[in-house]
Amino acid sequence: MQDIEKFYNDYFQTVFKYLFCMTHDADISEELTQETFYQAVKTYDNFRGDCKVSVWLCQIAKHLWYKEYRSRNKYTSDSIDEISDSFHATENVEHIILESDSKIALYQKLQTLDEKTREVIYLRLTGELSFREIGEILNRNETWARVTFYRGKQKLMKEGQ
Structure with missing residues (x-):
């Protein structure tokens, strides 16, 4: 459990900043960051090691954001x-x-x-x-x-x- 916590602490800021760049929303970024680490821990055995861990995490984050973006309505009443x-x-x-x-x-x-x-x-x-x-x-x-x-x-x- 201690290794997962270190893993999370080492890469949290990088993943969060990356997601915030794409979402422009701190809450969504926070939620997707959590999901990114969940997916990463779940599939860590599949990590080939052919890129840096931060790159791998950002790739997961990007795919999760695209999936989230597609599932949301493009137009909301929030802007009005x-x-x-x-x-x-x-x-x-x-x-x-x-x-x-x-x-x-x-x-x-x-x-x-x-x-x-x-x-x-x-x-x-x-x-x-x-x-x-x-x-x-x-x-x-x-x-x-x-x-x-x-x-x-x-x-x-x-x-x-």
Whole structure:
């Protein structure tokens, strides 16, 4: 039992940050992190060892997130409730809508990038991971993560002009 606890403590932050980059929701990330470790412990005997443990865990986490995402409704009433609640708050609704539109536009532009570049940008911006950590998660090196991020950023800037 002590080994499982050490395993969990060693990799929890990496998996949680990775999931948070994709979900943008701490509660969902926490839930999926727990499920990731459950699946990892359950299938540890199948781990071939051809990649780092953190990479293996992030692969499990990614598959669990995709499964969760598909099972959820794409459109919920939460976004409408957020706008109506903020209307009664001190913030200006117009500002919130414009900010929301710019986020939507950014995410739409990110969808034009290839999957690896998009994943590097998500991990860097929303997960606040270092290029070294990103390289480890994606089974590449730090330089590859830097170059991929830079090229993706340049492509987004070109499209924005």
